[in-house]
Amino acid sequence: MSLSTSTLVVVQQYLTRYGMTTYDILGNIGSIFNLLIFSQSSHRCNPCSLYIFSMSLCSAIGLNSAVIPLIYALDHPNPLSYSIPFCKSQYYFRHVFSQSMRTFFVVACVDRYASCSNRVFIRSFSRHQIAIRVIPLVIIFWILLGLFPTMLYTISNGVCDAQDGLPNILYSAYIMIVLGILPLVTLFTFGVLMMINLKESRANAQTLGNRKIVSIIRKRDRNMMRMLLTELTIYIITTIPNTVVLIYKVATPPAANGSERQCIESFVFYFARVFLLYLNNSLSFWIYLITSQSFRHEFKKLLFHLFSFVEHKKPQATIVH
Incomplete structure (x- = not known):
């Protein structure tokens, strides 16, 4: 093994041990805060909040099922390299819940577009009753569809991946569609439609001459666009390389075993x-915290309530006379 290839092995180990461990911890912390914030009574009737709550839950499950086995394998025998049942089940869980997370993000964007539409029919899709039906359907859909790529997975040369040949071609086409083309096209389309709707709403408010309404719409416009565009940009950054690979x-023949190219x-x-790819699972809370002033306000309120709850539960000191 040359110096360059041995260096890559060490870099990969450092990325897993420190990089993935860090973003797994931050991702779990962020998911917990998201769950606490969006489960509050003020959010329970908001369909977008329900989608974000579901997205955060699936994100944590997908993140841990993908990352923890890799971190464990640094200092222990890697079951992904010799156990086909573990290889398939680990892939199934991380795929089903990570795809559910991505779908909930898309649905949340669709809901944001519907909620600010000028058409009553489109606004009717942004309802609590719709969200209650959509959420279990999304999870059931991926539980069933996730069986297809899982059947294509096996262990070859100690690597848990899609089998070479036709299974690999089918798997690659499947991933490019469900992970790249469909989410990106949907997000871009509804992002543009939402910006158009918000622009029209702001123009209507200006026509009415109500400065307070204009100020609120501009603030909401900025917050929503920052959150959407930041999430969309990060989604592109973290998924496009996977599609290219x-x-x-x-398109290329496999490299010889042990070669520098391999x-x-x-x-x-x-x-x-x-x-x-799984870095994306850990970022939603931190994106919201950085880009949205209203979310930071919600987070501060949550911390205050948690601190008050802990203080209230502390045992009172016994007064000695």
């Missing part, structure tokens, strides 16, 4: 298909 893997490809595949 899959195309490359299908080591480089292995590192690139790891970085694009694991490190970057």
Whole structure:
């Protein structure tokens, strides 16, 4: 093994041990705060809040099922390299819940568009009753569809991945559709439609001459656009490399075992298909915290309530006479 390939192995181990451990911890903390914030009574009747709550729950499950086995394998035998049942089940859980998370993000964007539409029919899709029906349907859909790519997975040369040949081609096409094309097209489309609707609403408010309404709409406009565009940008950054790698893997013949090219490809595949891809699972809370002033206000209120609750539960000191 050359110096460059051995360096890549060490870099991959450091990325897993410190990088993935860090964003797994931050992702779990963020998911817990999201669940606490969006489960409050003020959010329970808001369909978008219900989608974000579901997204955060699925995000945590998908993140942990993907990352924890890799961190564990740094200092222990890796069951993904020899146990086909573990290989398939680990892939199934991380795929089902990570895809559910991405779908809830798309649905939340659709809900944001519907809620600010000028058409009554479109606004009717932004309802609590709709969200209650959509959420279990999304999870059931991915539980069933997730069986297809799981059947294509096996262990080859100690690597848990789609089988070479036709299974790999089918898997790559499937991932490019469900992870790349459909979410990106949907997010872009409804993002543009939402900006148009908000622009029309602001124009209507200005026509009425109500400065207070204009100020509220401008503030909401900024907050929503920051959150949406930041999430969309990060989604593109973390998923496009995975699509490119899959195309490359299908289009090029496999490298010889132990060759320098195989080591480089292995590192690139790891970085694009694991490190970057599941980094996205850990970021929603931190994106909201950075980009939305109203969310920061909600977070401060939550911390105050938690602090008050802890203080209230502390045992009172016994007064000695």
